[in-house]
Amino acid sequence: xxxxxxxxxxxxxxxxxxxxxxxxxxxxxxxxxxxxxxxxxxxxxxxxxxxxxxxxxxxxxxxxxxxxxxxxxxxxxxxxxxxxxxxxxxxxxxxxxxxxxxxxxxxxxxxxxxxxxxxxxxxxxxxxxxxxxxxxxxxxxxxxxxxxxxxxxxxxxxxxxxxxxxxxxxxxxxxxxxxxxxxxxxxxxxxxxxxxxxxxxxxxxxxxxxxxxxxxxxxxxxxxxxxxxxxxxxxxxxxxxxxxxxxxxxxxxxxxxxxxxxxxxxxxxxxxxxxxxxxxxxxxxxxxxxxxxxxxxxxxxxxxxxxxxxxxxxxxxxxxxxxxxxxxxxxxxxxxxxxxxxxxxxxxxxxxxxxxxxxxxx
Amino acid sequence: xxxxxxxxxxxxxxxxxxxxxxxxxxxxxxxxxxxxxxxxxxxxxxxxxxxxxxxxxxxxxxxxxxxxxxxxxxxxxxxxxxxxxxxxxxxxxxxxxxxxxxxxxxxxxxxxxxxxxxxxxxxxxxxxxxxxxxxxxxxxxxxxxxxxxxxxxxxxxxxxxxxxxxxxxxxxxxxxxxxxxxxxxxxxxxxxxxxxxxxxxxxxxxxxxxxxxxxxxxxxxxxxxxxxxxxxxxxxxxxxxxxxxxxxxxxxxxxxxxxxxxxxxxxxxxxxxxxxxxxxxxxxxxxxxxxxxxxxxxxxxxxxxxxxxxxxxxxxxxxxxxxxxxxx
Numbered sequence: 001x002x003x004x005x006x007x008x009x010x011x012x013x014x015x016x017x018x019x020x021x022x023x024x025x026x027x028x029x030x031x032x033x034x035x036x037x038x039x040x041x042x043x044x045x046x047x048x049x050x051x052x053x054x055x056x057x058x059x060x061x062x063x064x065x066x067x068x069x070x071x072x073x074x075x076x077x078x079x080x081x082x083x084x085x086x087x088x089x090x091x092x093x094x095x096x097x098x099x100x101x102x103x104x105x106x107x108x109x110x111x112x113x114x115x116x117x118x119x120x121x122x123x124x125x126x127x128x129x130x131x132x133x134x135x136x137x138x139x140x141x142x143x144x145x146x147x148x149x150x151x152x153x154x155x156x157x158x159x160x161x162x163x164x165x166x167x168x169x170x171x172x173x174x175x176x177x178x179x180x181x182x183x184x185x186x187x188x189x190x191x192x193x194x195x196x197x198x199x200x201x202x203x204x205x206x207x208x209x210x211x212x213x214x215x216x217x218x219x220x221x222x223x224x225x226x227x228x229x230x231x232x233x234x235x236x237x238x239x240x241x242x243x244x245x246x247x248x249x250x251x252x253x254x255x256x257x258x259x260x261x262x263x264x265x266x267x268x269x270x271x272x273x274x275x276x277x278x279x280x281x282x283x284x285x286x287x288x289x290x291x292x293x294x295x296x297x298x299x300x301x302x303x304x305x306x307x308x309x310x311x312x313x314x315x316x317x318x319x320x321x322x323x324x325x326x327x328x329x330x331x332x333x334x335x336x337x338x339x340x341x342x343x344x345x346x347x348x349x350x351x352x353x354x355x356x357x358x359x360x361x362x
Numbered sequence: 363x364x365x366x367x368x369x370x371x372x373x374x375x376x377x378x379x380x381x382x383x384x385x386x387x388x389x390x391x392x393x394x395x396x397x398x399x400x401x402x403x404x405x406x407x408x409x410x411x412x413x414x415x416x417x418x419x420x421x422x423x424x425x426x427x428x429x430x431x432x433x434x435x436x437x438x439x440x441x442x443x444x445x446x447x448x449x450x451x452x453x454x455x456x457x458x459x460x461x462x463x464x465x466x467x468x469x470x471x472x473x474x475x476x477x478x479x480x481x482x483x484x485x486x487x488x489x490x491x492x493x494x495x496x497x498x499x500x501x502x503x504x505x506x507x508x509x510x511x512x513x514x515x516x517x518x519x520x521x522x523x524x525x526x527x528x529x530x531x532x533x534x535x536x537x538x539x540x541x542x543x544x545x546x547x548x549x550x551x552x553x554x555x556x557x558x559x560x561x562x563x564x565x566x567x568x569x570x571x572x573x574x575x576x577x578x579x580x581x582x583x584x585x586x587x588x589x590x591x592x593x594x595x596x597x598x599x600x601x602x603x604x605x606x607x608x609x610x611x612x613x614x615x616x617x618x619x620x621x622x623x624x625x626x627x628x629x630x631x632x633x634x635x636x637x638x639x640x641x642x643x644x645x646x647x648x649x650x651x652x653x654x655x656x657x658x659x660x661x662x663x664x665x666x667x668x669x670x671x672x673x674x675x676x677x678x679x680x681x682x683x684x685x686x687x688x689x690x
Contacts, residue, residue, distance in 0.1 A: 047632075047640035077605025078451050083641050086602045090648050269465070272440060272477070274457035302414075305637040309458035312412045312466040329414060 001124060002027050003069045004062035006055050009221040010150060011246060013178050014143040019071075021135030023125030027067040029058035032224035036061055041332050043091055049080065049301035050225055050331055051218035056088055063092075063099055071121065074105040079276035079306055081218075140247070141183055145190045147245045149173050152197050154241070157234030159202035167231055169196050206237060209350050212288035213242040214281040215299035216307055219330050220244050226299050226328075227336045229343070233297075236347050241293070243284040244277070257287055269313050278306030282313050289323035294350045296323060297343075302331035324350060364392045365498060367474070368433025370425035371396045373418060373456070374441055376529050376559035377608075380536055382437065384515035385491060388508030389500050394433045396425040399566035403428055404665055410467050416633040417567060417664050418560045419455050419462075426463055426470065435474050438463055442479035444607060453606050453638050526587045528572070529563050549581035551683055554619040556585050556646070557631035558608045558639075561663065568631055568663050569672050578680050583625060585615035592618060600645070609638040616646040620653055627657045627683050629676075634664035657683060 004027040005015045012028050019026035030036070032054050040057030059070055075082025085103035092099055102121065107114040122132050149170070157166040173193035180189045211233060219225040220242055230240045248256045262283030263273075269282055285296045298314060300307030307327075314325045326346045328339065367386050369375065375395075386393045397403070399421055407424025429436050441456045451457065460475030476494060480486045488509055495505035515536060522532035553575060561568055562584055572582050585593075596614035597603060599621075604610050612630070619625045630646055632639040643660050650658040659679050661672065 045640040045644040047635055047637070048644075049637070049640075076449060078454050078457065079605075080637055080641055083602065083604060086600070087641055087644060089601075090645065094648050094651065270458060270461045272442070272457050272461075274454040276454070278454065278458070303635045303637050303640065305454040308412060308414045309454050309462060311414065312462050313458075316465040 001025070001068050002066050003071060003121070004029055004059065004065075004067035005071050006073075007032055007058045007222070008218060009223065010146045010174060011143060011221075013146060013174065014139045016178075017142055017181075018135060018139035021138065022122050022127050022132065024121070027062045027065050029062040029065075032058055032222065036224075037332050043095065047303050048087075049216075049304050051081065051216070051222075051301055052084055052087075053332060054218075054222070054225060055084065056091065059088065059092070059099070059101075060095075063097055068099060069121075070099060070101045072101060072103055074103040076106065076109060077275060081276070138183055138186070141186045142177065142180065144247045145177055145180075145186055145193070146174075147247045148190060149177065149193045149197065151245065152194060154230055154234060155239065156197055156200055156202060157231070158208040158237045158239045159204055159206055161201045161203055163235055165200050166197070166234070169200055173197065208237055208239045209295070209347060209354065210239045210241065210293045211347075211350070212284060212293045212296045213240055213299065214277070214284045214288075214296055216277055216301055216304050217244050219299045219301050220277075221246070225301075225330060227330075227334065227339050229297065229299065229328075229339070232340060232343060233347070236344065238347055241288075243280065243288075257284070262287065269316060270309075274306055274309055276304065276306030278310040281307060281310045282317060285314055285317050285323060285325060286321060289317075289321035293323065294354055295346065296325045297346070298325055298327040300327065300329055302329045304329075324353070364390060365435065366392045366394050366433045368394045368396065368426075368429035368436040368471070370422055370429060370436070370438070371398065372422040372425045372564070373459075373560050374439070376563050378444075378516070379533060380519040381512045381516040385494075385508050385512035386437075388511050389495055389498060389504060391498060394429065396428040396432075399424070399564050401566075404566065408665055412462070412466060414635065415455065415462075416636045418558070418564075418633055419459075420665065421560075421564065421567060422459070423463065423467065426467065430470055433471055435472055436470060437474045440475055440477045441607075442477060443481040444478065446481055447603065447610075448481060449603055449605060450607055450610060451605055452608070520590070523586045524589045526583070528584065529559060529586060550579035551626040551680065551687065552581045552583060552624065554583045554585075554615065554625045554628045555631060556612045556615055556619075556628060558612065558633075559586060561631050561633055567667075569667055569669050571629075571631060571661070571672065571676070574673065574676060575680070578677070580680060583619065585611045588615050588618050604638065604641065606638045609642045613642050613645055617649060620650060620656055623655065625656060626687065627659065627679065629679070630658070630660045632660060632662055634662050657686075 002025045003019050007029045016026040016028050036054055036057035039060045040053035044053045044056050072085055074085055085101050089101045102117055104117060105113060118132065153166050153170040160166050173196055176189050176193060180186045213220060213230065221244060230242065233240050262280050265286045266279050266283035270279060273279055281298055288296050298307065311327055318325050369379065369382060383393050403424035404421055406427045407420035407422065410427060411420040411423040426436055438460045440460050441452045443451050460473055463473065476490055478490060491509045492505055519532050519536060522535055523529065527535065555562060555572060575582050593611060593614045596617040599617050600613065604613060616628060619628060628650060630643055632643055647658055650656055661675065
């Protein structure tokens with residue numbers, strides 16, 4: 001069967017391996033583009049959030065390429081993302097496609113439903129549960145390598161001597177990672193890719209600003225949705241650290257904070273899980289301040305309710321912890337130039353603030 | 363002098379006011395309600411609230427501001443769930459409401475931001491009431507009495523809704539005023555006007571759409587007029603429940619009206635930038651399209667909604683449906 005999946009950051013490389021390992025043909029949706037967005041906005045409700053529109057657009061593009069099934073994640077609310085699957089399915093039906101959307105709900109909610117859905121994917125190609133476990137582990141390893149490499153690239157970019165070097169090397173790293181097929185190979189490319197990035201000529205004496213990135217998961221992870229914000233900031237000489245990596249919760253190499261800790265630090269401001277990544281935006285901002293970051297950028301799709309609720313709370317955090325927060329609401333109308341101007345102004349202010357603290361400013 | 367509890371005339375007011383009013387009054391406290399939404403209240407709300415919030419949230423901020431000097435406490439409960447449906451909660455803005463108010467407004471009297479999560483168990487509501495009562499040093503027996511008369515008031519209110527009174531009319535009747543059914547007895551057409559109670563019944567926010575329709579000879583039916591039991595039966599028609607209590611009511615009411623052919627048209631009133639409504643609106647649109655019998659229109663309101671624009675759209679919709687009926 002031809003199976004597609006949501007396009008998000010670099011993760012398609014791992015998802016592709018998983019689907020192929022299960023004996024299906026993986027249809028990788030094209031990298032989101034203007035075309036994706038046009039397809040998406042045309043068929044989505046006006047006030048659906050940007051991730052909804054991009055995902056619908058990329059499903060439609062994948063269907064043009066022959067996809068017969070979409071595998072995506074579900075959710076239990078109150079964030080809208082948990083209902084995407086149902087509505088996407090209805091919209092596809094209405095457009096006359098019989099592509100099936102398989103929504104993986106949390107196994108902790110209904111384990112039989114979860115296993116049943118996996119069986120419906122591995123059953124037809126005759127893959128045993130044993131093989132599934134092996135393939136899944138391999139894909140997971142790959143996902144971790146992808147995260148490691150991306151994390152490292154953001155650490156190096158602000159120091160690069162020649163602007164654009166890191167981004168070029170990073171895309172070469174992705175190609176190599178894509179080639180790796182077995183666990184030893186994956187471990188090998190991890191070392192090679194790290195070396196490639198570490199070999200980029202850098203100027204370590206530079207004083208860089210540190211900015212944390214918080215917000216809604218999709219717009220934080222997908223560069224098309226946030227107009228390559230981490231690259232843009234990196235090339236302005238800002239070291240970015242984002243609060244979300246998919247492989248986060250299994251290890252600490254990406255500066256991972258346990259969800260429990262994040263919720264705990266956010267609790268004086270809000271002690272209710274109000275959906276999406278709202279509470280994490282608050283908690284991570286506080287932690288960034290404690291770790292000496294210069295500022296925080298909150299990314300959110302337009303009409304994203306959890307982040308709207310987080311926004312006034314972040315204002316209070318700014319006052320209490322003295323950490324500036326720039327909130328950016330993204331939608332299909334957001335232009336790169338406008339965002340760039342806002343980021344430049346923000347970074348200038350952060351630099352001035354730091355200089356003042358260090359007594360350099362006049 | 364009794365303690366004054368301020369209740370904002372916004373959001374959950376349109377669904378659960380009779381209970382809380384009766385409960386607080388029987389505790390021996392005084393309840394103060396904010397005035398009906400006006401331009402001033404909306405403007406105040408817009409000033410206080412976060413820019414990206416929807417208009418009902420902004421209006422809520424305005425009502426809280428209105429109560430600032432009139433009450434000793436302001437009642438802003440955190441609504442998490444109000445029935446046993448496990449997957450159903452409220453819009454994140456309801457979940458974070460007390461925090462939004464606390465962080466964006468200053469100089470307020472203390473908030474009563476009690477957490478209402480009724481899916482925990484049958485006695486949960488009583489426990490909440492008990493805690494509230496103890497806060498004001500009221501004895502157990504009085505709390506029990508206040509609780510039961512609150513429940514009675516809410517049941518009576520629900521019964522009035524089932525008899526097709528609107529929440530506002532029902533509250534008036536509970537207060538002892540006479541209110542005749544404003545729907546005409548011999549209507550030209552029947553419309554379902556669906557949306558969250560706080561957008562449908564706030565005359566100022568939606569430019570009085572219900573009375574405008576009534577003046578055109580339309581009988582207006584709303585989600586509140588479908589008895590809760592029948593609403594719940596509609597749940598199985600969708601593959602997965604929505605996560606938000608009020609949205610479920612709207613979608614289920616839409617399915618009920620669609621399948622029972624009780625109406626000539628459906629109007630969905632939604633607030634600009636409303637997250638849950640983006641989903642609900644498309645679901646109703648697709649369900650209506652699939653059945654292909656009942657026309658559907660969606661109206662978006664925000665703080666700039668003008669009377670003329672809305673009127674034109676309503677008149678056009680009514681004329682088209684009247685024409686359609688004549689032809690058939």
